[in-house]
Amino acid sequence: MSESHDNQHAHELTNVPDPAVVNDLYADPGLPEHQWRPTDVDAHAEKRAERQVATLFGLSAICTILFLVSYFAFDIGDDPDVVGGFGASNLFLGLSLAGALLFLGSGIIQWARKLMADHEIVEYRHPAASSDDDREATLAALNAGLEESGIGRRPLVRNSLLGAVGLLGLPAVVALRDLGPTPSQVEKNADYPGAGLEHTLWAKGVRVVRDVVGTPIRPGDVEIGDLFNAEPETLFNGGEDGEPLEGLALQVGKSKGAVVMIRMAPEEIIPGEGRENWSVDGIVCYSKICTHVGCPISLNERKTHHLLCPCHQSTFDLADSGRVIFGPAARALPQLPLAVDEEGYLIAQSDFTEPVGPSFWERG
Ligand code: FES
CATH class of the missing domain: 2.102.10.10 (Rieske [2Fe-2S] iron-sulphur domain)
Known part of the structure; x- marks a missing residue:
């Protein structure tokens, strides 16, 4: 009996598909042709996207300021019911903080989708532990990514992001006030x-x-x-x-x-x-x-x-x-x-x- 006949017989017995047949059936199709985004090829579209991102970061900053205003404007417990039993304090604090996070997240997504570099890459599976070469390559890619994100070249986006993120820390700071009142104040x-x-x-x-x-x-x-x-x-x-x-x-x-x-x-x-x-x-x-x-x-x-x-x-x-x-x-x-x-x-x-x-x- 020939060797190929033996192999075929073995695959039939074990139900394991023949790798040669599998490779023929599922050949690597490769990457489809790259589609450039409007912002890659049209300077006006790029500027428009930049303004959109800055607007979203600006809206996030406004919501954060609204949070601070609501915090001091309404006293928890004494605030009027607004809708469905929710007091004004809870409602406005929740909505403004949700808006701040939503607009900030949306701005970052738009920035990544429309303005950051759009390379398609293929990454093969490899052992879990990275080699020194890989680590160096990762670091280089990270630095290249930072460079390509344009954070240095786009002061409008960078500054509006810094403003929005910086303000976002304030709700946590003012909320520390809720650790009180002190026992003696309660007593009094x-x-x-x-x-x-x-x-x-x-x-x-x-x-x-x-x-x-x-x-x-x-x-x-x-x-x-x-x-x-x-x-x-x-x-x-x-x-x-x-x-x-x-x-x-x-x-x-x-x-x-x-x-x-x-x-x-x-x-x-x-x-x-x-x-x-x-x-x-x-x-x-x-x-x-x-x-x-x-x-x-x-x-x-x-x-x-x-x-x-x-x-x-x-x-x-x-x-x-x-x-x-x-x-x-x-x-x-x-x-x-x-x-x-x-x-x-x-x-x-x-x-x-x-x-x-x-x-x-x-x-x-
Ligand atoms: S509450 Fe911890 S020992 Fe009593």
């Missing part, structure tokens, strides 16, 4: 108690009540080893004016005022300096908000009086002023000083003596 301007980070709803004489139901607690209700989730009674009766809190005031008051209360044998308590009278018959009370990043804590180890945060396992010793004994929290759980009122219910002696929750820049 808010129209409900305990709005800032420094203070909570707790105050002298405020009763400690059960979470959810709001009923007051007597020391006799708390067994040794029990853990109570509790809140300030102000949440339910609104304090001096008697109006129950609602809306934002309720949410803020509840989230910052939440406490855990446990009872242990009085002799197990190691009172911190000045905290000798902060417990009642072995009952101690701490903020429920982890001082790491603010998760609510209530995993209690009865025997050790350790309170564990489920988020990152910070562990606090409730017998020892809420000291951190493990985990990433950097400071002790704030302790609420307790007392008993004339009717025998547990009350706070004062607000917390330090801010609750994670540390923040004005804490000191």
Whole structure:
């Protein structure tokens, strides 16, 4: 049997197409004839394209300025509804920033399509790692590209692009203002108690009540080893004016005022300096908000009086002023000083003596 007959037989058996047949069927057609663009052959068309690109960059700059104006013209929250429940602030900020990016992107695309060099190249596949020669060639091509982009020769395009890109950084800078207001400003301007980070709803004489139901607690209700989730009674009766809190005031008051209360044998308590009278018959009370990043804590180890945060396992010793004994929290759980009122219910002696929750820049 001849060799070619053997090969043909092998291809039939394995179903692998004969390379010679494939090459005949799919011969490389090569590149089609290059079509010059109007801007390559007509100086007027080139100038027109240049003006179009500059106009797009100019529109981008105008949109960025509109963004800045909108940012200062409308107060978030107090701005009028414009359409479909969108406030003027959100609407104009969104539209102007979208316009700035859209016009800038369109200008760059038009510049590349109409004015930059229009070479057709063929690039063959090669191993992933580039050789030194290839790298040098790439660098040379990059430099040639920069040269051919005409960025040096076309000051109108270059300057309008620089203006548009430069202005685009400003929205990010002015948006830094939204990191505020500072906690003390919140405290000063808010129209409900305990709005800032420094203070909570707790105050002298405020009763400690059960979470959810709001009923007051007597020391006799708390067994040794029990853990109570509790809140300030102000949440339910609104304090001096008697109006129950609602809306934002309720949410803020509840989230910052939440406490855990446990009872242990009085002799197990190691009172911190000045905290000798902060417990009642072995009952101690701490903020429920982890001082790491603010998760609510209530995993209690009865025997050790350790309170564990489920988020990152910070562990606090409730017998020892809420000291951190493990985990990433950097400071002790704030302790609420307790007392008993004339009717025998547990009350706070004062607000917390330090801010609750994670540390923040004005804490000191
Ligand atoms: S929030 Fe409690 S340990 Fe991180």
